[in-house]
Amino acid sequence: MRIDTLSHAILFSGEEGSGALPQALSLAKYILCAQKTEDGEPCGTCPSCRKAQNAIHPDLHFVVPVNRAKSVSSSRMPVTDDFIDLWRQAFHENPDITEQQWYEKLEIENKQGTIGTAEAENIIRKLQFKSFEGGARVMIVWLPERMNISASNKLLKILEEPSPGTYFLLVSHRPDQLLPTIRSRCMQVQVPPKDRKPVSAESYANLQNLLDLCFAGKPSGILDWAEDMASRGREVQKAFMTDSLQILRQYYMIFLGVPQLAFLDKPEETAAARYANRMGDVFFQKIYLRLNTSLEQLERNVNARPLFCSLAFDFFLSLQK
Numbered sequence: 598m599r600i601d602t603l604s605h606a607i608l609f610s611g612e613e614g615s616g617a618l619p620q621a622l623s624l625a626k627y628i629l630c631a632q633k634t635e636d637g638e639p640c641g642t643c644p645s646c647r648k649a650q651n652a653i654h655p656d657l658h659f660v661v662p663v664n665r666a667k668s669v670s671s672s673r674m675p676v677t678d679d680f681i682d683l684w685r686q687a688f689h690e691n692p693d694i695t696e697q698q699w700y701e702k703l704e705i706e707n708k709q710g711t712i713g714t715a716e717a718e719n720i721i722r723k724l725q726f727k728s729f730e731g732g733a734r735v736m737i738v739w740l741p742e743r744m745n746i747s748a749s750n751k752l753l754k755i756l757e758e759p760s761p762g763t764y765f766l767l768v769s770h771r772p773d774q775l776l777p778t779i780r781s782r783c784m785q786v787q788v789p790p791k792d793r794k795p796v797s798a799e800s801y802a803n804l805q806n807l808l809d810l811c812f813a814g815k816p817s818g819i820l821d822w823a824e825d826m827a828s829r830g831r832e833v834q835k836a837f838m839t840d841s842l843q844i845l846r847q848y849y850m851i852f853l854g855v856p857q858l859a860f861l862d863k864p865e866e867t868a869a870a871r872y873a874n875r876m877g878d879v880f881f882q883k884i885y886l887r888l889n890t891s892l893e894q895l896e897r898n899v900n901a902r903p904l905f906c907s908l909a910f911d912f913f914l915s916l917q918k
């Protein structure tokens with residue numbers, strides 16, 4: 598991974614139990630590691646890696662939802678730092694801790710945790726100082742959907758332009774509940790659910806055929822491809838759109854230089870890189886949008902022939918140098 602291309606605000610979304618929080622920690626380790634390996638992994642053994650693994654690295658900060666708890670009597674609203682030892686212990690016991698398990702640890706029973714204004718001010722204050730160890734620093738915000746509006750607004754600016762070497766890793770189970778302005782400031786990484794439906798081999802082959810034709814610069818073959826797709830069943834056509842969105846998301850992570858966020862095994866990653874490295878930003882933006890609108894159109898039963906024809910030509914044109 599090329600650390601210099603890494604976005605300074607990354608939103609990991611995944612269902613509870615998907616491993617989104619451990620994924621964010623492993624990226625944090627990579628960012629903080631003093632001896633990163635050639636193929637983009639943290640070394641796992643340097644002091645930074647060891648401290649990060651135990652969540653005690655002084656430049657690894659956590660923000661988690663909290664609330665007034667029995668253990669803390671205070672006139673002000675509590676912040677994560679009031680419970681940091683409890684959090685480290687809970688996180689150590691279960692790196693993929695659920696929200697409910699955390700509230701049980703906090704002993705806030707039926708109350709929900711929040712990330713409030715006091716927390717936002719605390720984050721801004723911490724980031725005014727230099728990092729402790731002189732290198733990068735990472736702020737993991739677990740469940741940003743628990744942030745109230747005024748805290749969100751306070752953090753917008755710093756999310757947009759964090760000081761150099763500062764990385765925000767947001768880990769959300771419900772990204773739809775975040776302010777759109779927060780979402781739009783983050784690079785979005787979807788952590789697949791553990792039992793996700795794999796991409797169908799048919800969709801994968803269809804997408805590869807189209808990409809091969811585009812890279813070969815053969816518009817005539819593209820027409821045949823579109824005709825063939827238009828003759829398939831509606832479910833196969835819809836699966837092509839949703840599967841292609843998933844595959845292109847993986848390609849995009851590889852293109853950005855963060856292959857570990859594609860969540861592929863090594864042979865899959867090597868195969869994907871052959872395509873991903875020939876694509877560009879404009880292609881991804883344009884084609885994501887096209888696949889999404891094509892899916893909506895298929896659901897409204899529009900005529901598939903012109904739809905696949907224009908989709909295929911958009912692929913073709915977006916991939917010509």
Ligand SMILES: [Zn+2]
Pocket residue numbers: 629630631632633639640641642643644645646
């Ligand atoms: Zn290391």
